[in-house]
Amino acid sequence: MSRELKPLLPKAGKATFGMYCCGPTVYGPAHIGNFRTFTLQDVLRRTLEVAGIKVKHVRNITDVDDKTIRGAQASGESLQTFTQKWTEKFHRDCAALGLLPPHVEPSAVAHIPQQIAMIKALVDRGHAYVAKDGSVYFKVHSCHDYGKLNHIDFSKLETQSTNSAGEANDADEYERESASDFALWKSRKPEDGANYWSSPWGEGRPGWHIECSAMSLEHLGATFDLHGGGIDLCFPHHENEIAQSECATGVKGFASHWFHSAHLLVDGEKMSKSKGNLYTLDELVAKGFSPMEVRYALIAGHYRSSLNFTFKGLEDARSALAKIEKGTDKLLAAAGFTRAEFVPPVQQEIQTAWGRFASAWEVLQNDLNIPGCLGQVFTVLGSKEEISTEQARHDISGLAKILFALGIQLFTIAPSVGIPPEITELGAQRWAAKQAKDFAAADRLRQQLTALGWSMLDRKDGYDLKKN
Ligand SMILES: [Zn+2]
Numbered sequence: 203m204s205r206e207l208k209p210l211l212p213k214a215g216k217a218t219f220g221m222y223c224c225g226p227t228v229y230g231p232a233h234i235g236n237f238r239t240f241t242l243q244d245v246l247r248r249t250l251e252v253a254g255i256k257v258k259h260v261r262n263i264t265d266v267d268d269k270t271i272r273g274a275q276a277s278g279e280s281l282q283t284f285t286q287k288w289t290e291k292f293h294r295d296c297a298a299l300g301l302l303p304p305h306v307e308p309s310a311v312a313h314i315p316q317q318i319a320m321i322k323a324l325v326d327r328g329h330a331y332v333a334k335d336g337s338v339y340f341k342v343h344s345c346h347d348y349g350k351l352n353h354i355d356f357s358k359l360e361t362q363s364t365n366s367a368g369e370a371n372d373a374d375e376y377e378r379e380s381a382s383d384f385a386l387w388k389s390r391k392p393e394d395g396a397n398y399w400s401s402p403w404g405e406g407r408p409g410w411h412i413e414c415s416a417m418s419l420e421h422l423g424a425t426f427d428l429h430g431g432g433i434d435l436c437f438p439h440h441e442n443e444i445a446q447s448e449c450a451t452g453v454k455g456f457a458s459h460w461f462h463s464a465h466l467l468v469d470g471e472k473m474s475k476s477k478g479n480l481y482t483l484d485e486l487v488a489k490g491f492s493p494m495e496v497r498y499a500l501i502a503g504h505y506r507s508s509l510n511f512t513f514k515g516l517e518d519a520r521s522a523l524a525k526i527e528k529g530t531d532k533l534l535a536a537a538g539f540t541r542a543e544f545v546p547p548v549q550q551e552i553q554t555a556w557g558r559f560a561s562a563w564e565v566l567q568n569d570l571n572i573p574g575c576l577g578q579v580f581t582v583l584g585s586k587e588e589i590s591t592e593q594a595r596h597d598i599s600g601l602a603k604i605l606f607a608l609g610i611q612l613f614t615i616a617p618s619v620g621i622p623p624e625i626t627e628l629g630a631q632r633w634a635a636k637q638a639k640d641f642a643a644a645d646r647l648r649q650q651l652t653a654l655g656w657s658m659l660d661r662k663d664g665y666d667l668k669k670n
Contacts, residue, residue, distance in 0.1 A: 203349060203351050205353075205388055206625065207399070207569055208459065210250065210255075210427070210428065211255070212255065212427060213419060213425070213427060213458065217256055217357060218256045218257065218258045219250055219255050219256065219257045219427045219428070219544060220258050220260070220422040220423070220427045220428070221240075221243075221246075221247060221250075221257055221258065221259050221260065221426070221427060221428045221430065222260045222261075222262075222414070222417075222418040222421075222422055222425035222427075222428070222429050222430070222457070223240070223243050223259070223260070223261040223262075223429075223430040223431060223534065224261075224262065224414055224430070224431040225262040225263050225264065225265065225303070225304075225307070225437070225482060226240075226264065226292050226431075227264040227265075227267060227270060227585075228263055228264065228265055228268055228270065228285045228288035228289045228292060229269045229270045229272075229273040229284075229285070229288060230273065230288060231288070231292075231295070231482040231483075231484065232292055232295060232394065232464060232482070232483075233473065233480040233481060233482055234468075234480075234481050234482070234483070234486070234500065234511060235465070235466040235473050235480070236356075236464045236482065236497070237299060237496075237500060237511060238255060238432075238500045238501075238511075239430070239431065239432040239463045240261075240296065240299075240301060241299060241301060241465075241500045241609070242303055242463045242501060242505045242570075243261075243430045243461070243498075244300075244606055244619070245257075245501055245570065245572060246302045246430070246461060246570055247259050247608060248302065248363040248605045248606060248607045248608070248609055249507055249566055249567065249570060252563075252606060252607045253567065253608075256417040257305075258305050258306070258421075258513075259302070259304040259305050259306075259421065259440065260304055260306045260307075260308065260417070260418065260422055261306075261307055261452060262307070262308050262309065262310065262413065262414060262417050262420045263285075263289055263292075263302040263307060263308070263309040263310070264310055264413065265281070265282075265285035265310055265311045266281065266285075266310050266311050266397060266407055266408070267291070267310075267374070267376070267462040268412050268636055270284065270285055271393070271394060271395065271397050274395075275393075275395055275623045278453070279341055280304045280396070281311075281338060281397050282311070283312075283398075285309075286463060289309075289625065290624075290627050291623075293626070293630045294320060294623055294626050295482075295484075295493075295549045295628065296630070297626050297629070297630050298487075298493035299483065299493050299494075299496065299497045300481060300494065300497055300609045300610075300664075301609070301611075301613050302609075302629075302664075303630050303633055303634035303637065304634070305634065305638045306421045306638065307634070307635055308417040308421060310408065310413040311658070313416050313417050314399050314408065314422050314505055316417070316419070316565070317408040317412050317413060317416040318387075318399075318401050318402070318408075318414075320412060320415060320416045320446065321338055321386045321387050321401075321408075321412060321602065322402060322420070323447055323450040323451075324338075324340065324386065324446065324450050327449060327450070327452075328341075329341055329344045329445075329449040329616070332388055332403050332534070333389075334388035335389045336387075336390075336403045336404035336405075337372060337387055337403075337405055337406065337587070338385070338386045338387035338634075339383040339384065339385055339391045340383055340384050340385075340386050340442070340445065340446060340449075340453065341383055342359070342382070342383050342384075342445070343359075343368075344449070345445040345448075345449050347448075348441065348445050349441060349442055349573050350369070351436065351437075351440055351441050351460065351491050351496055352436060352437045352441050354387060354441075363661075372385045372388055372397070372409075372600075373621055374409060374410040374411065377542075377546055384409065384442055385409035386407050386409050386411075387401060387406050387407070387408060387412075387583070388405055388407055388408070388409055388410050389403070389404060389405070389410060390404070390405040390406045390407070393449065393651060394407060396405075408438075411438075411439055411443060413444055414443050415443050415447040417444040417446070417452070418443075418451075418456075419447065419451065424447070424453040424456070425455045425456060425457070425458070426453040426456075426457060426458070427452060427457070427458050427459060428457060428458065428459040428460070428461055428464070429443075429456075429459070429460055429461070430461040430463075431461075431462060431463075432462065432463055432465075433463060433464050434460045434465070435462070436460075436462050438515075440460070440468070441664040444456045444457075444571060445505050451623060452485055461467055463503075463505045464505065464506055464507055464508040464509070465508040465509075466500075466508065466509050467508055467509065467510045467511065468510075468511045468512055469510070469511075469512055470510055470513070474630070480654035481511075485662060486516070487585075489513075491516050491519075491520070492520075492522060494610065495519045495520050495523060496516065496519075496610060497610075498519035498522060498523055498610065499511065499515045499516050499518070499519040501572050501608065501609075501651065502515070502518075502519065502522075502572065502573060502576065503572075503573060504571060504572065504573055505570055505572070506569075515561065522580075522606060523575070524611070525580065525583065525610065526583065526605070526610065526611060529582075529583030529584070530583075530598070530601060530605075532581075532583075533594055533598045533601065534598055535541070535592035535596045536577040536591065536594035536597075537591060537595045538591055538594075538595075540600070541612075543636070544598065544660050545601075555595070555596035555599035556596065556599070556600035556603070557593060557595075557596030557597030557598070557599065557601075558582045558585070558593075558596075558600070559578070559579065559582060559593075559597060559600030559601050559604055560596050560600065561578050562575045562576075562578035562579050562600075562604050563575075563600065564609060565577075565578055565602070566604065572608065572629070575604065576608075577607070579601070579604060582597070582631075584600075588602055596600065621656075623666050624654075625651065625654060625656050625667060626667070628647055628650055628651050628654075628656075629651065629656075629658055629665065630652065631643075631647055632644050632647035632658060633649060633658075633665055636660075651667075653670075654669050655666065655669060656669055656670060657670055
Protein backbone atom coordinates (compact mmCIF):
# COMPACT_ATOMS: atom_id res chain seq x y z
CA MET A 203 0.00 0.00 0.00
CA SER A 204 2.84 2.42 0.80
CA ARG A 205 5.04 0.99 -2.00
CA GLU A 206 7.81 0.62 0.57
CA LEU A 207 9.54 -2.34 2.12
CA LYS A 208 8.71 -2.69 5.79
CA PRO A 209 9.76 -5.24 8.40
CA LEU A 210 7.33 -8.10 8.87
CA LEU A 211 6.69 -8.61 12.56
CA PRO A 212 3.56 -9.43 14.54
CA LYS A 213 1.69 -6.35 15.76
CA ALA A 214 2.98 -4.94 19.04
CA GLY A 215 1.72 -7.03 21.94
CA LYS A 216 0.82 -10.01 19.77
CA ALA A 217 2.69 -13.28 19.72
CA THR A 218 1.37 -14.50 16.39
CA PHE A 219 1.71 -13.17 12.86
CA GLY A 220 -1.74 -13.33 11.25
CA MET A 221 -1.68 -14.04 7.53
CA TYR A 222 -4.78 -14.24 5.31
CA CYS A 223 -4.52 -15.57 1.77
CA CYS A 224 -7.31 -15.69 -0.81
CA GLY A 225 -7.71 -19.38 -1.57
CA PRO A 226 -8.89 -21.38 -4.56
CA THR A 227 -12.32 -21.40 -6.16
CA VAL A 228 -13.03 -25.12 -6.16
CA TYR A 229 -14.70 -25.78 -9.50
CA GLY A 230 -11.91 -27.71 -11.24
CA PRO A 231 -8.20 -28.46 -10.80
CA ALA A 232 -6.05 -25.48 -9.87
CA HIS A 233 -3.47 -24.56 -12.53
CA ILE A 234 0.18 -23.65 -12.13
CA GLY A 235 -0.63 -19.92 -12.09
CA ASN A 236 -2.71 -20.48 -8.95
CA PHE A 237 0.00 -22.69 -7.50
CA ARG A 238 2.71 -20.11 -8.06
CA THR A 239 0.84 -17.79 -5.70
CA PHE A 240 0.14 -20.50 -3.10
CA THR A 241 3.72 -21.78 -3.24
CA LEU A 242 5.21 -18.30 -2.78
CA GLN A 243 2.88 -17.80 0.21
CA ASP A 244 4.14 -21.12 1.56
CA VAL A 245 7.75 -19.93 1.24
CA LEU A 246 6.88 -16.66 2.99
CA ARG A 247 5.23 -18.53 5.85
CA ARG A 248 8.12 -21.00 6.18
CA THR A 249 10.64 -18.15 6.11
CA LEU A 250 8.79 -16.36 8.92
CA GLU A 251 8.74 -19.61 10.89
CA VAL A 252 12.46 -20.21 10.39
CA ALA A 253 12.97 -16.61 11.58
CA GLY A 254 11.26 -17.67 14.82
CA ILE A 255 7.93 -15.93 14.17
CA LYS A 256 4.79 -17.88 15.04
CA VAL A 257 2.40 -17.66 12.10
CA LYS A 258 -1.34 -18.20 11.89
CA HIS A 259 -1.98 -18.90 8.23
CA VAL A 260 -5.60 -18.66 7.07
CA ARG A 261 -6.48 -19.57 3.48
CA ASN A 262 -10.10 -19.80 2.44
CA ILE A 263 -11.99 -22.04 0.07
CA THR A 264 -14.42 -20.30 -2.31
CA ASP A 265 -17.19 -22.86 -2.60
CA VAL A 266 -20.08 -20.67 -3.70
CA ASP A 267 -19.95 -18.29 -6.67
CA ASP A 268 -21.06 -18.24 -10.32
CA LYS A 269 -18.39 -20.75 -11.38
CA THR A 270 -18.98 -23.35 -8.66
CA ILE A 271 -22.76 -23.16 -9.09
CA ARG A 272 -22.46 -23.53 -12.87
CA GLY A 273 -20.01 -26.41 -12.52
CA ALA A 274 -22.17 -28.29 -10.01
CA GLN A 275 -25.21 -27.96 -12.24
CA ALA A 276 -23.31 -29.10 -15.33
CA SER A 277 -22.07 -32.19 -13.48
CA GLY A 278 -25.47 -32.97 -11.97
CA GLU A 279 -24.02 -32.97 -8.45
CA SER A 280 -25.01 -30.92 -5.44
CA LEU A 281 -22.85 -27.86 -4.85
CA GLN A 282 -21.50 -29.53 -1.72
CA THR A 283 -20.52 -32.82 -3.43
CA PHE A 284 -19.03 -30.93 -6.37
CA THR A 285 -16.93 -28.49 -4.33
CA GLN A 286 -15.86 -31.19 -1.84
CA LYS A 287 -14.46 -33.25 -4.73
CA TRP A 288 -12.38 -30.31 -6.03
CA THR A 289 -11.31 -29.28 -2.52
CA GLU A 290 -9.88 -32.75 -1.97
CA LYS A 291 -8.09 -32.62 -5.32
CA PHE A 292 -6.63 -29.25 -4.34
CA HIS A 293 -5.38 -30.71 -1.04
CA ARG A 294 -3.69 -33.59 -2.84
CA ASP A 295 -1.91 -31.21 -5.23
CA CYS A 296 -0.84 -29.00 -2.32
CA ALA A 297 0.55 -32.00 -0.42
CA ALA A 298 2.46 -33.16 -3.51
CA LEU A 299 3.95 -29.67 -3.94
CA GLY A 300 5.02 -29.67 -0.29
CA LEU A 301 2.73 -26.83 0.79
CA LEU A 302 2.17 -26.72 4.54
CA PRO A 303 -1.58 -26.87 5.22
CA PRO A 304 -2.91 -23.54 6.47
CA HIS A 305 -3.80 -23.49 10.18
CA VAL A 306 -7.37 -22.57 9.31
CA GLU A 307 -9.08 -23.24 5.99
CA PRO A 308 -12.51 -21.61 6.24
CA SER A 309 -15.10 -22.06 3.52
CA ALA A 310 -17.52 -19.42 2.26
CA VAL A 311 -20.54 -21.73 2.61
CA ALA A 312 -19.63 -22.40 6.25
CA HIS A 313 -19.58 -18.63 6.93
CA ILE A 314 -22.93 -17.45 5.56
CA PRO A 315 -24.15 -16.03 8.93
CA GLN A 316 -20.90 -14.07 9.36
CA GLN A 317 -21.27 -12.64 5.85
CA ILE A 318 -24.89 -11.66 6.48
CA ALA A 319 -23.89 -10.00 9.77
CA MET A 320 -21.22 -7.96 8.00
CA ILE A 321 -23.60 -6.89 5.21
CA LYS A 322 -26.14 -5.92 7.87
CA ALA A 323 -23.52 -3.76 9.61
CA LEU A 324 -22.73 -2.06 6.28
CA VAL A 325 -26.42 -1.34 5.63
CA ASP A 326 -26.89 -0.03 9.20
CA ARG A 327 -23.88 2.27 8.88
CA GLY A 328 -25.04 3.68 5.56
CA HIS A 329 -22.36 2.03 3.44
CA ALA A 330 -24.71 -0.29 1.56
CA TYR A 331 -28.17 -0.15 0.06
CA VAL A 332 -30.81 -2.65 -0.92
CA ALA A 333 -31.82 -2.72 -4.59
CA LYS A 334 -35.37 -3.38 -5.79
CA ASP A 335 -34.74 -7.07 -6.39
CA GLY A 336 -33.41 -7.62 -2.84
CA SER A 337 -29.73 -7.57 -3.79
CA VAL A 338 -27.49 -5.46 -1.55
CA TYR A 339 -24.76 -3.19 -2.96
CA PHE A 340 -21.76 -1.51 -1.40
CA LYS A 341 -21.89 2.24 -1.93
CA VAL A 342 -18.33 3.01 -3.03
CA HIS A 343 -18.79 6.78 -2.63
CA SER A 344 -19.55 6.33 1.08
CA CYS A 345 -15.99 5.10 1.67
CA HIS A 346 -13.77 8.16 1.48
CA ASP A 347 -10.49 6.35 1.16
CA TYR A 348 -11.66 3.79 -1.40
CA GLY A 349 -8.76 3.18 -3.78
CA LYS A 350 -5.96 3.57 -1.23
CA LEU A 351 -4.40 0.19 -2.00
CA ASN A 352 -4.40 0.77 -5.76
CA HIS A 353 -3.57 4.48 -5.43
CA ILE A 354 -6.76 5.66 -7.09
CA ASP A 355 -7.56 9.33 -6.58
CA PHE A 356 -10.91 9.20 -4.78
CA SER A 357 -11.80 12.79 -5.69
CA LYS A 358 -11.62 11.83 -9.36
CA LEU A 359 -13.37 8.51 -8.93
CA GLU A 360 -16.61 8.36 -10.82
CA THR A 361 -18.39 5.27 -9.70
CA GLN A 362 -21.33 3.82 -11.50
CA SER A 363 -24.24 2.53 -9.52
CA THR A 364 -25.68 1.04 -12.69
CA ASN A 365 -24.15 -0.40 -15.84
CA SER A 366 -24.65 1.06 -19.32
CA ALA A 367 -28.00 -0.73 -19.65
CA GLY A 368 -29.21 1.00 -16.50
CA GLU A 369 -29.19 -2.20 -14.45
CA ALA A 370 -27.43 -2.61 -11.12
CA ASN A 371 -23.97 -4.09 -11.65
CA ASP A 372 -23.76 -7.56 -10.13
CA ALA A 373 -20.50 -8.63 -11.79
CA ASP A 374 -17.83 -9.51 -9.23
CA GLU A 375 -14.98 -8.16 -11.32
CA TYR A 376 -14.52 -4.87 -13.12
CA GLU A 377 -11.75 -2.53 -14.30
CA ARG A 378 -10.64 0.43 -12.22
CA GLU A 379 -11.86 2.82 -14.90
CA SER A 380 -15.37 1.57 -14.31
CA ALA A 381 -15.21 1.25 -10.53
CA SER A 382 -18.71 0.58 -9.45
CA ASP A 383 -20.91 -0.20 -6.52
CA PHE A 384 -20.54 -3.95 -6.12
CA ALA A 385 -22.84 -6.72 -4.93
CA LEU A 386 -22.59 -7.83 -1.31
CA TRP A 387 -25.69 -10.01 -1.53
CA LYS A 388 -27.19 -11.36 -4.75
CA SER A 389 -30.92 -12.02 -4.73
CA ARG A 390 -32.02 -15.52 -5.71
CA LYS A 391 -32.12 -16.18 -9.45
CA PRO A 392 -33.54 -19.26 -11.22
CA GLU A 393 -30.03 -20.25 -12.40
CA ASP A 394 -28.87 -20.56 -8.77
CA GLY A 395 -30.96 -23.75 -8.43
CA ALA A 396 -30.99 -24.99 -4.84
CA ASN A 397 -28.12 -22.73 -3.83
CA TYR A 398 -29.65 -19.92 -1.84
CA TRP A 399 -29.94 -18.86 1.79
CA SER A 400 -32.41 -16.69 3.72
CA SER A 401 -31.35 -13.23 4.75
CA PRO A 402 -32.96 -10.03 6.07
CA TRP A 403 -33.23 -9.02 2.38
CA GLY A 404 -34.84 -12.22 1.15
CA GLU A 405 -33.38 -15.39 -0.37
CA GLY A 406 -30.08 -15.19 -2.18
CA ARG A 407 -26.36 -15.75 -1.81
CA PRO A 408 -23.34 -13.67 -0.86
CA GLY A 409 -21.27 -11.81 -3.46
CA TRP A 410 -17.69 -12.93 -3.89
CA HIS A 411 -15.77 -10.08 -2.20
CA ILE A 412 -17.58 -10.20 1.14
CA GLU A 413 -16.49 -13.74 1.98
CA CYS A 414 -12.84 -12.83 2.58
CA SER A 415 -13.80 -9.85 4.75
CA ALA A 416 -16.11 -12.00 6.87
CA MET A 417 -13.69 -14.92 7.19
CA SER A 418 -10.62 -12.81 7.98
CA LEU A 419 -12.62 -10.99 10.68
CA GLU A 420 -13.78 -14.30 12.15
CA HIS A 421 -10.35 -15.96 12.19
CA LEU A 422 -7.85 -13.09 12.51
CA GLY A 423 -9.81 -10.10 13.85
CA ALA A 424 -10.52 -6.63 12.45
CA THR A 425 -6.84 -6.01 11.76
CA PHE A 426 -4.12 -8.51 11.01
CA ASP A 427 -0.56 -8.58 9.74
CA LEU A 428 -0.47 -9.64 6.12
CA HIS A 429 -2.86 -10.27 3.27
CA GLY A 430 -1.73 -12.23 0.23
CA GLY A 431 -2.99 -13.07 -3.24
CA GLY A 432 -2.14 -12.97 -6.90
CA ILE A 433 -1.66 -9.51 -8.42
CA ASP A 434 -4.89 -9.97 -10.39
CA LEU A 435 -6.76 -9.78 -7.07
CA CYS A 436 -5.32 -6.38 -6.14
CA PHE A 437 -8.19 -4.62 -7.92
CA PRO A 438 -11.04 -4.72 -7.33
CA HIS A 439 -11.10 -7.69 -4.91
CA HIS A 440 -8.60 -6.49 -2.31
CA GLU A 441 -9.68 -2.87 -2.61
CA ASN A 442 -13.23 -4.03 -1.93
CA GLU A 443 -12.15 -6.20 0.99
CA ILE A 444 -10.53 -3.17 2.65
CA ALA A 445 -13.60 -0.99 2.04
CA GLN A 446 -16.08 -3.57 3.34
CA SER A 447 -14.05 -4.52 6.39
CA GLU A 448 -13.08 -1.03 7.50
CA CYS A 449 -16.57 0.37 6.91
CA ALA A 450 -18.26 -2.55 8.71
CA THR A 451 -16.00 -2.64 11.77
CA GLY A 452 -15.09 1.06 11.90
CA VAL A 453 -11.48 -0.03 12.45
CA LYS A 454 -8.85 1.28 10.00
CA GLY A 455 -5.76 -0.70 9.09
CA PHE A 456 -7.41 -3.91 7.83
CA ALA A 457 -4.10 -5.55 6.79
CA SER A 458 -0.71 -4.09 7.77
CA HIS A 459 1.07 -5.56 4.74
CA TRP A 460 0.08 -6.76 1.28
CA PHE A 461 1.87 -9.55 -0.53
CA HIS A 462 0.99 -9.79 -4.22
CA SER A 463 2.74 -12.20 -6.52
CA ALA A 464 3.18 -11.23 -10.15
CA HIS A 465 1.62 -13.02 -13.12
CA LEU A 466 2.76 -16.34 -14.46
CA LEU A 467 3.28 -16.50 -18.21
CA VAL A 468 3.61 -19.75 -20.12
CA ASP A 469 6.11 -19.67 -23.01
CA GLY A 470 5.91 -15.89 -22.88
CA GLU A 471 2.13 -15.80 -23.24
CA LYS A 472 -0.75 -15.11 -20.90
CA MET A 473 -2.38 -18.29 -19.68
CA SER A 474 -5.77 -19.03 -21.13
CA LYS A 475 -8.05 -21.96 -21.79
CA SER A 476 -8.08 -21.27 -25.53
CA LYS A 477 -4.27 -21.44 -25.77
CA GLY A 478 -4.27 -24.75 -23.90
CA ASN A 479 -1.48 -23.55 -21.60
CA LEU A 480 -3.37 -23.67 -18.30
CA TYR A 481 -1.29 -26.59 -17.06
CA THR A 482 -2.36 -28.57 -14.02
CA LEU A 483 0.06 -30.43 -11.77
CA ASP A 484 -1.22 -33.77 -13.11
CA GLU A 485 -0.43 -32.74 -16.68
CA LEU A 486 3.15 -31.86 -15.77
CA VAL A 487 3.59 -35.07 -13.78
CA ALA A 488 2.26 -37.00 -16.81
CA LYS A 489 5.02 -35.35 -18.86
CA GLY A 490 7.57 -36.85 -16.47
CA PHE A 491 8.27 -33.99 -14.06
CA SER A 492 8.10 -34.47 -10.29
CA PRO A 493 5.99 -32.15 -8.11
CA MET A 494 9.21 -30.97 -6.43
CA GLU A 495 10.61 -29.94 -9.83
CA VAL A 496 7.39 -28.03 -10.50
CA ARG A 497 7.66 -26.38 -7.09
CA TYR A 498 11.24 -25.33 -7.77
CA ALA A 499 10.33 -23.89 -11.18
CA LEU A 500 7.45 -21.91 -9.61
CA ILE A 501 9.56 -20.31 -6.88
CA ALA A 502 12.80 -19.75 -8.79
CA GLY A 503 11.82 -16.22 -9.93
CA HIS A 504 11.29 -13.18 -7.71
CA TYR A 505 7.68 -12.82 -6.58
CA ARG A 506 7.53 -9.23 -7.86
CA SER A 507 8.46 -10.21 -11.42
CA SER A 508 6.25 -12.16 -13.74
CA LEU A 509 7.59 -15.64 -14.23
CA ASN A 510 7.85 -17.21 -17.65
CA PHE A 511 7.05 -20.88 -17.18
CA THR A 512 8.60 -23.18 -19.80
CA PHE A 513 9.55 -26.84 -20.12
CA LYS A 514 13.14 -25.68 -20.33
CA GLY A 515 12.54 -24.08 -16.90
CA LEU A 516 11.36 -27.44 -15.55
CA GLU A 517 14.47 -29.13 -16.91
CA ASP A 518 16.61 -26.43 -15.29
CA ALA A 519 14.73 -27.09 -12.05
CA ARG A 520 15.60 -30.77 -12.35
CA SER A 521 19.31 -30.09 -12.75
CA ALA A 522 19.26 -27.45 -9.99
CA LEU A 523 17.67 -29.92 -7.58
CA ALA A 524 20.18 -32.59 -8.57
CA LYS A 525 22.99 -30.11 -7.87
CA ILE A 526 21.52 -29.27 -4.46
CA GLU A 527 21.15 -32.96 -3.66
CA LYS A 528 24.73 -33.75 -4.65
CA GLY A 529 26.10 -30.76 -2.75
CA THR A 530 24.06 -31.66 0.31
CA ASP A 531 25.31 -35.25 0.30
CA LYS A 532 28.88 -33.98 0.05
CA LEU A 533 28.34 -31.67 3.01
CA LEU A 534 26.65 -34.44 4.98
CA ALA A 535 29.62 -36.71 4.35
CA ALA A 536 32.02 -33.94 5.46
CA ALA A 537 29.90 -33.53 8.61
CA GLY A 538 30.00 -37.27 9.26
CA PHE A 539 26.29 -37.94 8.69
CA THR A 540 24.30 -39.99 6.22
CA ARG A 541 21.05 -38.57 4.94
CA ALA A 542 19.09 -41.06 7.05
CA GLU A 543 20.94 -40.10 10.23
CA PHE A 544 20.67 -36.38 9.79
CA VAL A 545 17.93 -34.69 11.80
CA PRO A 546 17.15 -31.18 10.54
CA PRO A 547 17.56 -28.56 13.28
CA VAL A 548 14.50 -27.51 15.23
CA GLN A 549 13.31 -23.92 15.21
CA GLN A 550 14.87 -23.17 18.59
CA GLU A 551 18.29 -23.65 17.06
CA ILE A 552 17.67 -21.02 14.38
CA GLN A 553 19.94 -18.38 15.80
CA THR A 554 22.78 -20.82 16.11
CA ALA A 555 24.50 -22.48 13.24
CA TRP A 556 24.16 -21.07 9.75
CA GLY A 557 27.72 -21.71 8.66
CA ARG A 558 28.45 -20.43 5.19
CA PHE A 559 24.71 -20.23 4.45
CA ALA A 560 24.25 -17.13 6.62
CA SER A 561 24.39 -14.90 3.54
CA ALA A 562 21.76 -17.00 1.71
CA TRP A 563 19.49 -16.55 4.73
CA GLU A 564 20.16 -12.79 4.81
CA VAL A 565 19.24 -12.50 1.14
CA LEU A 566 16.06 -14.54 1.56
CA GLN A 567 14.89 -12.30 4.39
CA ASN A 568 15.26 -9.21 2.22
CA ASP A 569 11.95 -8.97 0.35
CA LEU A 570 11.79 -12.74 0.01
CA ASN A 571 14.52 -12.77 -2.61
CA ILE A 572 14.37 -16.46 -3.53
CA PRO A 573 16.50 -16.28 -6.71
CA GLY A 574 19.18 -14.36 -4.79
CA CYS A 575 19.08 -16.92 -2.00
CA LEU A 576 19.41 -19.81 -4.45
CA GLY A 577 22.36 -18.05 -6.07
CA GLN A 578 24.11 -17.91 -2.69
CA VAL A 579 23.31 -21.57 -2.03
CA PHE A 580 24.92 -22.62 -5.32
CA THR A 581 27.97 -20.47 -4.65
CA VAL A 582 28.57 -22.24 -1.34
CA LEU A 583 27.79 -25.71 -2.70
CA GLY A 584 30.17 -25.13 -5.61
CA SER A 585 33.02 -23.91 -3.41
CA LYS A 586 36.19 -26.00 -3.41
CA GLU A 587 37.19 -24.75 0.04
CA GLU A 588 38.42 -27.41 2.48
CA ILE A 589 36.31 -27.39 5.62
CA SER A 590 36.48 -29.10 9.01
CA THR A 591 33.85 -31.52 10.31
CA GLU A 592 32.64 -28.83 12.69
CA GLN A 593 32.31 -26.25 9.90
CA ALA A 594 30.48 -28.81 7.78
CA ARG A 595 28.04 -29.39 10.67
CA HIS A 596 27.29 -25.68 10.86
CA ASP A 597 26.89 -25.54 7.11
CA ILE A 598 24.51 -28.46 6.95
CA SER A 599 22.43 -26.99 9.74
CA GLY A 600 22.17 -23.70 7.84
CA LEU A 601 21.41 -25.42 4.55
CA ALA A 602 18.68 -27.59 6.11
CA LYS A 603 16.94 -24.44 7.38
CA ILE A 604 17.17 -22.76 3.98
CA LEU A 605 15.78 -25.87 2.29
CA PHE A 606 12.94 -25.99 4.82
CA ALA A 607 12.15 -22.32 4.14
CA LEU A 608 12.07 -22.99 0.40
CA GLY A 609 10.13 -26.19 0.95
CA ILE A 610 12.67 -28.28 -0.93
CA GLN A 611 12.19 -31.70 0.61
CA LEU A 612 15.48 -33.44 0.42
CA PHE A 613 15.38 -35.30 3.67
CA THR A 614 11.99 -36.87 3.06
CA ILE A 615 10.26 -39.30 0.79
CA ALA A 616 7.90 -37.81 -1.83
CA PRO A 617 4.61 -37.56 0.06
CA SER A 618 1.95 -38.83 -2.27
CA VAL A 619 3.45 -41.54 -4.45
CA GLY A 620 1.26 -44.64 -4.36
CA ILE A 621 -0.88 -43.29 -1.53
CA PRO A 622 -4.66 -43.35 -2.10
CA PRO A 623 -6.22 -39.87 -2.26
CA GLU A 624 -8.42 -40.38 0.81
CA ILE A 625 -5.35 -41.31 2.86
CA THR A 626 -3.47 -38.22 1.64
CA GLU A 627 -6.50 -36.13 2.55
CA LEU A 628 -6.77 -37.62 6.06
CA GLY A 629 -3.04 -37.11 6.53
CA ALA A 630 -3.29 -33.45 5.48
CA GLN A 631 -6.26 -32.90 7.80
CA ARG A 632 -4.49 -34.53 10.74
CA TRP A 633 -1.35 -32.46 10.16
CA ALA A 634 -3.46 -29.29 9.98
CA ALA A 635 -5.22 -30.23 13.23
CA LYS A 636 -1.88 -30.87 14.91
CA GLN A 637 -0.46 -27.56 13.70
CA ALA A 638 -3.58 -25.85 15.04
CA LYS A 639 -3.01 -27.72 18.35
CA ASP A 640 -6.41 -29.41 18.07
CA PHE A 641 -5.04 -32.64 19.50
CA ALA A 642 -8.43 -34.29 19.95
CA ALA A 643 -9.14 -33.96 16.22
CA ALA A 644 -5.59 -35.05 15.39
CA ASP A 645 -6.02 -38.22 17.49
CA ARG A 646 -9.35 -38.99 15.88
CA LEU A 647 -7.86 -38.63 12.39
CA ARG A 648 -4.91 -40.83 13.35
CA GLN A 649 -7.35 -43.53 14.49
CA GLN A 650 -9.16 -43.26 11.16
CA LEU A 651 -5.85 -43.73 9.36
CA THR A 652 -4.99 -46.74 11.55
CA ALA A 653 -8.39 -48.27 10.82
CA LEU A 654 -7.63 -47.93 7.10
CA GLY A 655 -4.26 -49.65 7.56
CA TRP A 656 -1.97 -46.60 7.44
CA SER A 657 0.29 -44.94 9.94
CA MET A 658 1.57 -41.42 10.05
CA LEU A 659 5.16 -40.77 11.06
CA ASP A 660 5.68 -37.21 12.25
CA ARG A 661 8.85 -35.32 11.58
CA LYS A 662 9.72 -31.85 12.81
CA ASP A 663 8.71 -30.19 9.56
CA GLY A 664 6.18 -32.59 8.13
CA TYR A 665 5.14 -36.21 8.08
CA ASP A 666 5.29 -39.43 6.11
CA LEU A 667 2.42 -41.81 5.48
CA LYS A 668 3.26 -45.51 5.68
CA LYS A 669 1.19 -48.58 4.87
CA ASN A 670 1.09 -50.95 7.86
ZN1 LIG B 1 -10.11 -12.70 -1.06
